[in-house]
Amino acid sequence: MMTLANKITLTRAGMSIAMFLFILMPFAWARFVATLIFILAASTDWVDGKIARETNTITPFGAIVDPFVDKILVLAAFFAFVGIKELDVPIWAVFFILLRELMVSTLRAIAALEGKVMAAERWGKFKTVIQMVAIGTIFFILDMYHLSVLLHGTPKSVCTAIFITLCKIPYTLTAIAAVITWISAVSYLKNNWELLRQSWSFPCK
Secondary structure, three states: OOOOHHHHHHHHHHHHHHHHHHHOOOHHHHHHHHHHHHHHHHHHHHHHHHHHHHHOOOOOHHHHHHHHHHHHHHHHHHHHHOHHHHOOOOHHHHHHHHHHHHHHHHHHHHHHHHOOOOOOOHHOOOOOOHHHHHHHHHHHHHHHHHHHHHOOOOHHHHHHHHHHHHOOOHHHHHHHHHHHHHHHHHHHHOOOOOOOHHHHHOOOO
8 A cells, every 4th residue: 555655745746747737827826826736745745754754654666756756846847937938047957957857866766776775965955945945936926926917907017027127036046056956966976976887887707
């Protein structure tokens, strides 16, 4: 029977897809719903880990799938933001974030083949926090734009001008997230270099 922690993890994967679709809808209500889904999904990342530890139900599936689902949540948000031209989220930064996540996922797969579980590192946890803060801030700016139009009847031309000015923040935060993400990648490579080296070499006889 699947553990409760793993069920929550898979639920977060489903919420990530729903969030992505709602962000792409050009309606204020859809963006608000997407924000709520993101907050709920991000909170489950802490919940499933806590449940797994306290109930002693940490499984190989959870150890591998949980960080993978975190990547789905982060990348779903960033790629959806790229689709909103006014946000000016740099696609190059999102690409490098994707590249790093694929690389670390590959390392985890190699470790699994060797019967090992690659634990999350301090830099990895820090980059996740930075990514979540960046996404949360972008959601805030996006929601404030829609809220201004809905509640105050501010002309869209004025809101758009303010919106574009504020969008320097999402650009900067996404770029910073990409840099921190790659610093964590270097840390993972350094600490698992021997494992990687052995994986591409024939065993010595």
